[in-house]
Amino acid sequence: MNVIEYLLVSLLIGSAATVATDPLLVELPNGILRGRDNEGYYSYESIPYAEPPLRELRFEPPQPYARRWDSIFNATTPPAFCMQWNQFAEDADKLIGIEDCLTVSVYKPKNSNRSSFPVVANIHGGIFMFGAPVEQRHEPIMARGNMIVVTIAYRLGPIGFLSTGDATLSGNFGLKDQRLALRWIKQNIARFGGEPENILVLGHSAGGASVHLQMLQEDFSQLAKVAVSLSGNALDPWVVQQGARRRAFEMGRNVGCGLLSDSVELKKCLQSKDASEIVRAVRQFLVVDYIPINPFGPVVEPVDAPDPFLTQYPSDIIKSGSFSQVPWLVSHTTEDGGYNAAALLVKQPDGRELIYHLNNRWYELAPHLLFYRNSAKTVDEMDDYSRDLRQQYLGNRKFSEENYLHIQRLFSDLFYINETLRTIDLQREHGGSPIYYYVYDNPSEKGIGQELSNRDDIYFGTVHRDDYALMFDKKTSEDRPDEKIISTKFLSMLEGFVYSDTGALTYDNCVFPNNIGQKQLHYILIRSNGCEALEIAPI
Template identity: 30%
Template structure:
């Protein structure tokens, strides 16, 4: 009997220790082998870091398929980010050899099979960013481990060209632009062709991204080049309709870059730029970091996608029929504009300084420039309707943030949701507002809600992977978001999936019922609402466009 007693625990122990793994995986380029992680009883994960999805790209050219390799490629190290400036515009890092992706494959009980796939596109104003995100104590922001493990989905993160090498355009066929968007598209196509070998379902791919990545997601759903590749999509704080998402006069900046690197600005410009050192080219794509209420920071973001007649054959607003059968979820953070407003109106971050009412008017003037005085007056009356006769300093600061949030993120997202719903075939539409207060703002700015990028830590499960930095309510919130996001990836419905424990039912957004959910650590049925910021949506999408144009560039 004693021997039997020993044998039973030993067999259990062996089962716990022997992690399930894909082992060596065959892809179109060759064999790859990742790292296997044992996460718990009958829970393990294969992580593949740095699989090439395209060849080293030719300068200012679309990506080409990778020629492949012999033997087994050990994919256990993240690869270089694409060449880019640092946030201070003082130095360049990264490599032109940067078109790689990372894959997290969960094995829960048995080897992964036919799992939904979630492909992440990072943000960074089309100028910065990489497939891993910031690193704190070897914990990368965009690690897919928590989403994959908790949601039982495969997570993929990808690299794409940014800055000059990703988006410089002459506005013609000599330098068409959108190279970074073509990189994203090449990665999505690679996943569609290869993910079955990793236990994924190629017919159930969800792309998701934030800020410029959210706009990238939106562009990937409306381009005609992704027909049949994408099943669902999630845009966080960025869509193709954002004012910073399309540059309608790219030639001007291309000529500025050419002059900086001693290239001519005539028909020899493209050939000269292609022969210029890539680090010099990247450095020449720096933008001004100074801004003011009269000249807001958003107007400096000029390295962005263009309507090239190919990837984007028309204005984004005219291309939503291409997303008719893609399920789409989109939203913004309630104070997404705070980060940018702090450049334009620095007084909003001071407890001692009063933000002048004139700064509200100057900001509105900059965002409604072509409409002249009527634009400013209509905007001012819209935003000050609830001020009363003597608005507090906090009220004025929050108004500045609201104007930037609405203009840059929230209103374009509502417009994209409406266009998706009105063009929908089988595709479903969902709208959200993220409003968990910024964790650092509690100390110095108690009025601060969710700032730009505050949602990322919860979507990627940081309250679970770095528990000492968070309260239990933050783990609740992270659990809610992972459940909604992965349920949506599985079924097209954020309420239905393996993680059915969601705080409340999230209704569809339809052309005649603009319902949305407000997501924070307190979310319950009372946070399901309708017609988000209706007065402000009406101003930006109806009142302002119908005013006569007074000035044009």
């Protein structure tokens, strides 16, 4: 061995020894990265799992990140927002984020009593249109010291879900991003001290629906041990869309591609545009405020699409039995629809809240609000359904602030509760793995209803995000004493779930009944003062 060879070998040995002893350094197939010491935990952020989806890779399935790092990769930068038209942005221009955003971030607690940790992979919500990993909080889990958290950034809105319904522009790119990220976690998490055999995949709202959609892939059981869908599942009416082809070509017209009818030409034109033009054009699809809430979302793809994700409607996949058999927890709050209904309390330019405009515009706006504009076969069918819903939930009452809770109940039932019950019923009939269900009833002092309506004089009840906020979501105010206790119990529940050899699940002193093989539908009701096991008749 000559001197140069000796020096190179010495450097390699020294580098490997440093990585082995420095917890901030992690060696991946791409090279070495450096994380950050955050006192109680380590963080390794903005790690790319896919090639940047730019130019010719826009509107394509994600490609695994294969680049080698010439120097140590800086993993101390918080993950960026994927480019989006964000409902919660205060400015009229709601564009935020970047297109090159496909990263995962790993958060590892400092716990000298453990040599490895189970893993929670968290898929954020945002109705497939907005949201970001940086909006999640991992500190409570880090403080407990028992689990690694991994957050996933994925493409959103038209960048993630534009579809012409054919193989050229098939859609579901955001869901394919999630799937690739889950594969990255399975392959690499052991390098961070994670246990690849003990992975829990969790999501809230669109994240919950995403988890369920991932479960409907037959290989999901190779990526995760258990799954949790909070306030969202694949059968909810706002998840899988129809009419995507028309919207795709309308998008082309809006950004200057002309009146095209060929998918190849449309795709080529859209790939040549700046991503900000495409995302800003979302406002052209909104009828009023941020309605419809998600003009771009998951679709059923043709079977000849490249790397197809969803080629059947979720209900048909469940009926076929061709989905992953992993223990699954699904949930909703008592008034989940407060997220959607609260927007009706926002004042319009004429000084009146939108809810009053429904008295004259119900037949026009209801199909946009409630996601059946593209599924109804005729205008008469659409109007009949609008009339039936109004009669069922309002009777002879007017749309008004005084009757707001009746309208919120409509949204809760249609968007979350009804399809949760149907999903459980279908899945327990055609599957064999445990299915658990809870309902959360404990209103937050400052929930998403107050945030969206900017009102404190309306009682919203327990709305969307009130439970998830106690696990992961960042809150604008401090948790109440009862919420702190519930938060601890929720996190303990997740720890027990991912470690259970049988897939059993417990919240505090309540053991979740498994709905497989039951005549009645069983659930756990969680309130501020405890929990109880209840049952309802099957739908």
